[in-house]
Structure formats: C-alpha cells, structure tokens
Ligand code: NAD
C-alpha cells in the first residue's frame with residue numbers, strides 16, 4: 001500500500017510502498033478515507049536528530065477517518081464497514097485521567113512508550129492504518145470524512161481549550177484568536193457555536209483574515225506590532241477575557257499578554273517556542289496562562305455532535321496521497337487557507 005513517510009531527519013516526507021498492516025489481538029484495521037495535515041508535523045520534522053523521539057521511518061498523519069476493514073482477534077465495539085474518526089492522543093486506558101477519557105493527559109503514556117498514530121506509531125497518511133483499541137474510535141455515521149477528519153485535532157484541540165475557559169466566555173466578553181489557520185478557523189466557529197462572546201481574530205495575511213470573517217470573526221486585525229493597541233481600542237481599553245494563541249511564537253505570546261484583561265485566561269496552543277513571563281504585576285491581575293494538549297475522548301464525541309448539528313464547517317483543500325509532500329510544502333509556506341486533507 002502507499003504511505004506518506006518521514007524517513008530521515010531533515011528530509012522531506014516521501015510517498016512509499018509498504019506492506020498492508022495486519023491487525024493484532026484487540027486491534028482494528030481501518031481503510032483510511034481521509035487524513036489531515038497538521039502544522040505540528042512540520043515542527044516534528046524540524047527537530048534535530050539528537051532530540052528526535054520517534055523511530056524512523058514514521059508514517060505521518062495524526063488526523064484520521066476511515067472505514068473499519070477488519071477486526072483483530074477479540075476486538076469489539078465496532079463492526080466492519082463502520083465509518084469512524086480516530087482519537088489520537090492514546091493513553092494507557094487505566095490511570096485516573098484515562099479512566100475519565102482524558103487520555104491526552106495520561107499519566108503513564110510516556111513511561112510506557114505509548115504514542116499517537118502519526119507521532120510515533122504509524123499514522124493515517126496511508127491506505128490502511130492500525131488503531132490499537134476500539135475505544136480510540138468515534139463513529140461519525142453519515143458525516144463526510146473529508147470535512148470531518150480535521151475535527152480530530154484542528155477541532156478537538158480548540159474545543160478542549162475553549163471548554164476549559166467557558167466560565168469566562170460570557171456574553172459581553174471578548175475572545176481573541178491569534179492564528180486563523182487549521183486550528184484557528186475552527187476555533188472561531190466553536191466560539192460562535194458555544195458562546196455569545198465577541199471574537200477578534202489576528203493573522204498575518206488579508207486572505208487568512210477574510211476566511212476568519214467568513215467563519216464568524218466579528219473583527220479582524222493584522223498581527224503586527226500595532227495589533228495589541230488595536231485590540232485594546234476595539235475593547236474600549238479593557239482587553240480580552242480569553243486569548244487563544246494558535247501560533248505560540250515569541251511575538252504572538254507577547255501580543256497575547258498585551259491584549260489580556262484583568263482576570264483573564266491566556267491559552268497557548270501553538271508550539272512556536274514563545275514564552276510568557278508570569279509574576280506579580282507582570283500580567284494583569286489574576287491572569288492564568290496555560291498550554292493545553294489536544295482533548296479528551298468525550299470531547300471528541302462532543303465535537304462530532306457539533307458537526308452533526310451543522311455548527312462547524314472545516315474549510316478544506318484536498319490532495320491525493322501522491323501530492324502529500326506538496327501539501328506539506330504549501331503548509332510550510334503559509335499557503336494553506338483552512339486545512340489540507342489527503343485522500344489516500
Ligand atoms: P496552520 O499553519 O494551519 O495555522 C497557523 C496560522 O497562524 C496560519 O494561518 C498563519 O498565517 C498564522 N500565523 C503565523 N504567524 C503568525 C503571527 N505572527 N501572528 C498571527 N498569525 C500568524 O497551523 P495549525 O495546524 O492550525 O497549528 C497551529 C499551531 O498549533 C501549530 O504550532 C501546531 O503545532 C499547534 N498544535 C498544537 C496542539 C496542541 O495540542 N497544543 C495541537 C495541534 C496543533
């Protein structure tokens with residue numbers, strides 16, 4: 001079968017021919033119907049050899065949707081032919097966090113060497129993939145796989161970030177979304193579906209800001225050195241009750257700190273290496289800064305419910321599996337508006 005693999009540190013991803021996998025006991029074989037292209041893969045492929053944590057070659061793709069093709073011995077809970085989304089942040093299944101479905105915060109995954117598909121385990125950018133356990137599958141029914149696949153990360157990650165801050169996302173409050181790409185353009189829709197806040201979106205190009213407005217941002221601001229002052233002006237000097245930074249780079253975390261209001265949440269989702277100093281008087285009083293990771297199994301089910309309700313519409317550019325390296329090039333160059341999806 002064809003697979004998109006990262007084969008050597010520093011090399012571009014390649015489309016290669018590898019054996020079709022066979023599900024072991026308890027595992028499920030999926031015929032992949034769609035796989036999403038996340039900016040985190042570009043970060044992973046920029047890590048130096050001495051820090052690279054996974055074995056190579058690595059089949060990419062941590063956003064996956066597929067049809068159940070075969071069940072390993074004893075596997076239960078899904079049937080051949082079911083259309084399912086893959087929950088990516090696999091955990092041990094038994095620690096206190098996993099027991100609540102919060103496998104993204106598994107206490108033992110690192111010790112046990114449990115990794116997500118596409119980030120250590122073979123991922124979804126292939127004709128077939130193995131999922132370790134049926135609990136990591138969410139049925140999607142008649143939802144379109146292409147439109148749904150990125151909800152497993154570009155939907156789930158912002159959903160988790162928003163849900164934690166819901167007590168602050170009250171009518172009259174402002175939420176700022178920095179970076180309106182794959183995750184950010186879904187975050188805007190989730191904020192509009194789940195709250196009555198005013199959404200101000202920041203990005204670096206007019207094209208991205210146009211998409212942000214299309215998907216529901218009330219105001220858009222070019223993300224430059226004047227951005228914080230503009231957000232302050234738009235909020236009557238008060239600032240934002242919650243700031244979501246989907247870039248996480250040094251200039252954007254600085255903007256995040258500068259637009260936060262008293263008693264706000266600053267949530268850094270992007271892994272751009274930015275750091276925000278915290279200390280008395282450094283940020284507005286009672287401001288919390290956090291960096292959450294992905295989301296829980298229950299939250300993925302909730303995001304899929306939102307999709308069934310028609311509340312989220314991922315803006316998708318599709319590519320064949322042979323074009324996957326091109327999709328990564330375009331994402332790296334900032335040319336994807338919305339999410340790139342590979343059709344294996
Ligand atoms: P993306 O490339 O689709 O979107 C990033 C957006 O940020 C683009 O629209 C880009 O134009 C914009 N941008 C770049 N520099 C900017 C700046 N200075 N100011 C404002 N906007 C700027 O990427 P994505 O797939 O949506 O991922 C976003 C980030 O989230 C990445 O860093 C990714 O690694 C990270 N991520 C984190 C988690 C998590 O669990 N914490 C999960 C998924 C992705």
Ligand code: ZN
Pocket residue numbers: 038039040041062153154
């Ligand atoms: Zn991702």
Ligand code: ZN
Pocket residue numbers: 091092093094095096097098099103105106107108109
């Ligand atoms: Zn666990």
